[in-house]
Amino acid sequence: MPQVxxxxxxxxxGDGIFETVLMRAGxxxxxxxxxxxxxxGCARLNIPLPSHEQLQEAWQDKPTSELEVLKLILTRGSGGRGYALPDVVAPRLLSRRTPFVVAPERWQQGVSVRICQLRLGYQPLLAGIKHLNRLENVLARQEWQDSAIAEGLLADADGNVIEATSMNVFWQQAGELFxxxxxxxxxxxxxxxALLDQGVVRETTLPLNALSNVERLWVGNSVQGIWPxxxxxxxxxxxxQSWPxxxxxPLQTIGHRLLGYLSSPSQAGT
Amino acid sequence: MPQVxxxxxxxxxGDGIFETVLMRAGxxxxxxxxxxxxxxGCARLNIPLPSHEQLQEAWQDKPTSELEVLKLILTRGSGGRGYALPDVVAPRLLSRRTPFVVAPERWQQGVSVRICQLRLGYQPLLAGIKHLNRLENVLARQEWQDSAIAEGLLADADGNVIEATSMNVFWQQAGELFxxxxxxxxxxxxxxxALLDQGVVRETTLPLNALSNVERLWVGNSVQGIWPxxxxxxxxxxxxQSWPxxxxxPLQTIGHRLLGYLSSPSQAGT
Known part of the structure; x- marks a missing residue:
């Protein structure tokens, strides 16, 4: 295992970023x-961006299984006096591939999600990127131990839904997806x-107290796909609230097509 | 050098905490x-606290100089699936001692400080502790390159002064210290x-726009001491604003006594 x-x-x-990538057949x-x-992330933090070629080295070895998860960590590297950057920044790129761990099959048909007490703080300079400062997620994930609960739902300080502990959130309202x-x-x-790019969903605001009125709710990410x-x-x-x-x-179908999960029962005939 | x-x-x-400790004669x-x-920090993050004895191992070796800086890093250790904790948490304690790097002598008489554009986000669950999620400080420290500027001043989203990039902030108003x-x-x-404990300073709020009215302003920490x-x-x-x-x-005198810096000229005769 690589070390730092x-x-x-x-x-x-936590001066760096990471990616968690689904690997299919290598x-x-x-x-x-x-x-x-x-x-x-590199632009926002002012870290030199590795080339495609440098990153590709992370998947040059033969895959050990059809589905793997590749984790990339890119740090700013060593040095500097305190928070000040070193004169020469030499980023450190690390990677590790592990077999994909399958979630319970029934979660494809529906999961239990718990609203977390923790409220996400605002920091527009860090929002959106996948940086290494993830203590909010770690604390939120400690709010429950029940393994039947798939994800925690996180709202911001104003009580608007933002994301799930390790997934994004989607919902249907008046037939449209957000x-x-x-x-x-x-x-x-x-x-x-990818779903935004294809015009499948669009961005808006959802207060926690409007959650029980949505027609459908989903959580999803690029490794597990979409769970209603x-x-x-x-x-x-x-x-x-519960939903039948x-x-x-259709959202799961599109999401699972994007990830190459074509054998899921819910996608049959679509 | 230790590795993880x-x-x-x-x-x-960034699931852990750290300390930066001034070492005097070991x-x-x-x-x-x-x-x-x-x-x-351990209580807030739910990380098992090492014993005094475990921590003391960090300074068992003979000192290499009269003044050193000890950095301790305590992480939650390895493992877990995503943000979820592993079944057994085995924290990792690392330490490193380096010689104290002296700041310019003239900074004892007064430093230049720059107000940062970055505004600190609110996260009461993480406030106060010295956790490893320090990207806000890293970004703030990138706002200036001029080595004549000692510290950046950080305010919160409401424009109240909170701290300096790697120090705390103190000021005098109507003869009292805050x-x-x-x-x-x-x-x-x-x-x-320590200054709060001794009743030397007390906590209150200082909006950025009231800064130019304070009688004196200081930045300070437990390694460098107090700089006006x-x-x-x-x-x-x-x-x-500038101050003569x-x-x-008196604040520098008390601060430097607490740290054992007794030879500073400003403390003569006090």
Whole structure:
């Protein structure tokens, strides 16, 4: 396993970014979106962007299984006096591939999601990018231990829904599909980016107190795909809303096509 | 130099805390305050607190110089699936001692400080502790390159002064000494904690637009001590306010006594 030294700024300050990429038969899925987000993160933090070629080295070895997860970490490297940058920045690029861990099959038909008490703070300079300062997500994920709950739902300080602990959020209202605007906090996922790009979803605002009125709710990311939410649990553990299993799930179909998950039952005949 | 593996959560998420401790003749200065802050950080993040004995191993070797800086990093250790904690948490404690790097001698008489454009976000769950999610400080420190500027001044989203990039802030108003309240953002320094403990300063709020009215302004931490601010520069680089050099600086005297800096000229005869 790769290592970083004590003075690496990724360790010292979370001064870096990462990507978690689904690998199918040794090839990265949605790679242009991952690379675009890396580029945005590097621009925002002022870290030199590695070339496509440098990044491609991370998947040169033969895959050990059909589906793998590639994690890339790019730190600003070592050095500097305190927070000040070193005179010469030498970023450190690390990668690791592990077999894909399958989620419970029934989650494809619907998951339980719990609203977290933690409220995301606003930092527009860091919003959207996948930086290494993830303590809010770590704290939010500690709010429940029940393994039947798939994800926690995170709202901002004004009580607007932003994301799930490790996924983005989507909902249907008056037949249209939406996802939260992430200008002030949250991570802009690559599956979300692809869905926005294709005009499948658009950005808007969803207050927590409007959640029980949405026609459908989903969580999703570029590794697991799209899960419909069947049960929404509030901060104190009570069921706030539930949605029946849909016979037809167009968002999941599109999402799973984007990721190459074609064998999912919900996509049959679409 | 110690290393951490790729899957260490300190690297992956900034899931940990750190301390920077002044070592005088091989002994940590203000240690009870550092240990208290470590304990608060561990409690807040739910990381098992190392014992005094485990921590003391960091300064068992003979010192290489009279003044050193000890940096301790405590991460939650390896593992877990995504943000979820591993079944067994095995924290990783790392330390490194380096010689103290002396700041320009004239900074004891007064420093230039620049107001940063970045506004600190609010996250009461993380405020005060010295966690590893420090991208706000890293970004703020990139706002200037002029080595004559000692520190950047950071305000919160409401425009209240919170801290300096790597120091706390103190000011005098109507003869009394104050420091910002850090309930929603900022790092609660150990020198600041000692000054609060002794009743030398008390917490209140200082809007940016009231800065030019304060009688005196200081920045300080437990390694460098207390520096009076002589010139305050605004976000666009213009001088906002300047203060004459004081013949007598009681805050610096108390601060430097706490750190064992007794030979500083400003402390003569006090």
């Amino acid at each position: 030294p004590f003075d690496d700024r990724g360790l010292a300050y 090839k990265p899925v949605l790679w242009p979106y991952h690379y675009a987000r890396l580029a945005r 996802t939260p605007c992430l200008a002030r906090c949250g991570v802009a996922g690559t599956l979300r980016a 939410v069947s049960v929404l649990i509030n901060e104190s553990g009570s069921v706030l 299993q849909a016979t037809h799930d | 593996p790729f899957d260490d959560r300190g690297l992956a998420y 002994k940590p200065v203000l240690w009870p305050y550092h240990y208290a802050r470590l304990a608060r 420091t910002p309240c850090l309930a929603r953002c900022g790092v609660a320094g150990t020198l600041r904690a 601010v002589s010139v305050l520069i605004n976000e666009s680089g213009s001088v906002l 050099q004081a013949t007598h600086d």
